[in-house]
Amino acid sequence: MNTTPLLGAEFDSDVEAYAAVVRGALADLSAAQRDLLVEDLEEHLTEIAAEIDGPLAERLGDPLTYAAELRSSAGFDALRSPRRARVHGRLNDLRAGVVRRLEAQRGWAPTVAFVPTLRPAWILLRGYLAVMLVSAVVNDNNRYGFFPHLTSHLVELTGMAGIVLGVSASLWLDRRQQRGLGRFARGAIILATAAVVIFAIDWALHVQSLDQGYDASSQGELAPVPMATAAPADGQPTSDLTSVSNIYAYGADGQPLANVRLYDQDGHPIVLTDPWADDPSVIRTHVLQTDGQLSDNAYPLKRELAPGVLAGMTPDKLTYDEAGNPTVFGSTPAATVPPLLLPTAAPLPPISGRP
Amino acid sequence: MDSSQLLKGVLDVAVLAVVADQDGYGYDVVRRLRAAGLDDVGDASVYGTLRRLFQAGALTSYVVPSDEGPHRKYYGLNPSGRDLLESSTKTWMSFAQTMNLLLQHEPEAAK
Numbered sequence: 001m002n003t004t005p006l007l008g009a010e011f012d013s014d015v016e017a018y019a020a021v022v023r024g025a026l027a028d029l030s031a032a033q034r035d036l037l038v039e040d041l042e043e044h045l046t047e048i049a050a051e052i053d054g055p056l057a058e059r060l061g062d063p064l065t066y067a068a069e070l071r072s073s074a075g076f077d078a079l080r081s082p083r084r085a086r087v088h089g090r091l092n093d094l095r096a097g098v099v100r101r102l103e104a105q106r107g108w109a110p111t112v113a114f115v116p117t118l119r120p121a122w123i124l125l126r127g128y129l130a131v132m133l134v135s136a137v138v139n140d141n142n143r144y145g146f147f148p149h150l151t152s153h154l155v156e157l158t159g160m161a162g163i164v165l166g167v168s169a170s171l172w173l174d175r176r177q178q179r180g181l182g183r184f185a186r187g188a189i190i191l192a193t194a195a196v197v198i199f200a201i202d203w204a205l206h207v208q209s210l211d212q213g214y215d216a217s218s219q220g221e222l223a224p225v226p227m228a229t230a231a232p233a234d235g236q237p238t239s240d241l242t243s244v245s246n247i248y249a250y251g252a253d254g255q256p257l258a259n260v261r262l263y264d265q266d267g268h269p270i271v272l273t274d275p276w277a278d279d280p281s282v283i284r285t286h287v288l289q290t291d292g293q294l295s296d297n298a299y300p301l302k303r304e305l306a307p308g309v310l311a312g313m314t315p316d317k318l319t320y321d322e323a324g325n326p327t328v329f330g331s332t333p334a335a336t337v338p339p340l341l342l343p344t345a346a347p348l349p350p351i352s353g354r355p
Numbered sequence: 356m357d358s359s360q361l362l363k364g365v366l367d368v369a370v371l372a373v374v375a376d377q378d379g380y381g382y383d384v385v386r387r388l389r390a391a392g393l394d395d396v397g398d399a400s401v402y403g404t405l406r407r408l409f410q411a412g413a414l415t416s417y418v419v420p421s422d423e424g425p426h427r428k429y430y431g432l433n434p435s436g437r438d439l440l441e442s443s444t445k446t447w448m449s450f451a452q453t454m455n456l457l458l459q460h461e462p463e464a465a466k
Contacts, residue, residue, distance in 0.1 A: 036406055040381060040428050044402065047382050066399045073366070073403030074410075 015045040018056045018063050023180050025067035029076060031182075037070050064092060126196055127170030131162045133199045146207070244272055247299040259298045269297035359395045368443040369393060370404050371432065374414065375440055378431035381405055405430055413439050 019041050026034045045056060052059050060066055068089075071077055102108050135148035151158045177189070249260040262270040362369075373379065373387045385401045408414045413436035419427050432440065 036410070037403065041402075043427065044382055044398065048398075060398055066397075069397050069399035070403045073400040074406045075403075 013049075014056050015042060015049050018045055018060070018066075020178075020180070021063035022067045022070070025064050026071060027180070027183050027186065029071075033076060037074055037076070062096065064096075068092070123170050123174045124167055126193065127167035128163055129196045129200050129203075130170070130192075131166035132203060133196055134162070134166075135159075136199065136203065245274065246272065246301050249299060258300070259295075260300075261295060261298050263297070269295075271296045272301070274301075359397075362393065362395060363400075365447065366396070366400060366404050367408065368440065368447055369396075370401060370408065371413070371436060371440040371443065374430055375432050375437070378429045380419075380427040380429050383427075384430070408436065408439075 019038070022041060023034070023038055026037060029037070045060075048059055049056060057063065131148045131150075135150055139149055147155075148159045148162050149155055150162045173189070176185075181189070247260075247262065249257040251257050264270055369388060369391075370384060373384050373391070376387075379387065381402045382398070384405065385396065385398050388396045388401065405414065409416055409430065413433065414430045415433045416428055416430050419429055421427055
């Protein structure tokens with residue numbers, strides 16, 4: 001029988017495992033009281049282990065019972081309110097009953113032996129999930145990728161650093177856990193673990209729905225566009241159609257439209273975040289309005305490569321004809337493309353009549 | 356009748372008696388109690404009792420380094436412990452006598 005179904009941790013010996021459960025059961029005592037009770041616990045257990053063949057629990061009984069006996073005979077039961085002690089006792093009985101019933105099941109023993117082997121994976125995973133949780137908080141829950149976005153600049157660097165830091169912290173915490181923690185630290189860990197697990201479920205559901213969206217778009221259907229819901233301050237342009245960097249509008253006749261100005265429900269111009277805003281090799285050309293102002297919300301946006309930039313770096317997959325109108329996806333005659341603009345290597349399937 | 360319940364009430368004096376005989380460490384005290392016939396005595400109870408008596412000032416303690424095994428914490432009686440053993444012994448004797456009388460009369464009373 002495995003004596004440590006509660007902890008799930010791996011121990012070098014039966015003695016360590018047994019002692020860990022006993023210490024855990026006394027965790028509500030002050031450090032001084034606990035130390036007094038268990039100062040030579042390992043020595044005692046080691047001596048018994050040397051005398052017997054089987055597991056310690058066979059000779060000493062359940063480690064929780066051992067701890068309760070130690071506590072009551074040392075007179076530390078009085079520290080608890082009788083009511084709490086009663087509730088605690090009942091919970092212990094209940095737990096023992098459940099464990100007994102589970103142990104009677106076939107498959108329980110292999111499962112108990114298997115679960116601890118997953119612990120290292122969980123330690124790594126919870127560190128990563130904690131960083132993703134921070135990322136979700138920082139980004140107001142708007143990004144559902146697999147890589148944390150912790151800062152607006154140097155995203156790759158800070159993301160990697162965040163993952164390394166999170167996993168390291170998790171490993172460190174694991175070491176502390178193995179050595180035993182105070183009551184409040186254990187409570188905090190339980191709360192944090194619950195938060196990480198709840199976040200992970202929410203996150204997994206979102207990642208899954210995004211995946212389905214991508215799949216649909218690769219099959220030629222239009223996937224719903226994830227859109228930020230943050231309301232802009234009055235007079236400010238609406239922005240953040242996340243993951244959209246350009247918009248191509250088509251008329252009812254199937255012809256592409258140029259200089260289409262887009263506004264949201266409040267009359268704010270819709271301005272897309274330009275992923276190439278900081279890239280000097282991409283020149284973004286705004287459309288002139290009748291009043292001579294540059295329009296940020298006229299689509300499609302024209303982006304051209306700066307002179308001297310090598311081929312293969314065209315930002316958009318769509319190109320323009322000589323009149324400045326966008327050519328339709330998939331039917332671009334290469335000859336009409338201006339020398340600096342490049343046709344896409346893999347034309348997308350035609351968009352079904354919807355704008 | 357569950358003797359483990361009785362044992363709880365007299366474990367203090369039993370432990371004091373064993374330690375008065377000769378200083379001992381936790382597991383040693385457990386063994387000697389069992390050898391004396393208290394088979395049901397629990398390891399944890401003895402360890403807890405030793406701690407409590409020590410905290411109460413009835414025992415002295417000292418660590419003995421060991422070559423082959425772990426260092427051991429030995430307990431011995433101090434004067435206050437001897438007083439406690441003496442008074443506890445008196446209490447037990449009188450209690451046991453009372454119980455013996457009661458139980459010896461019991462069958463007649465039941466008639």
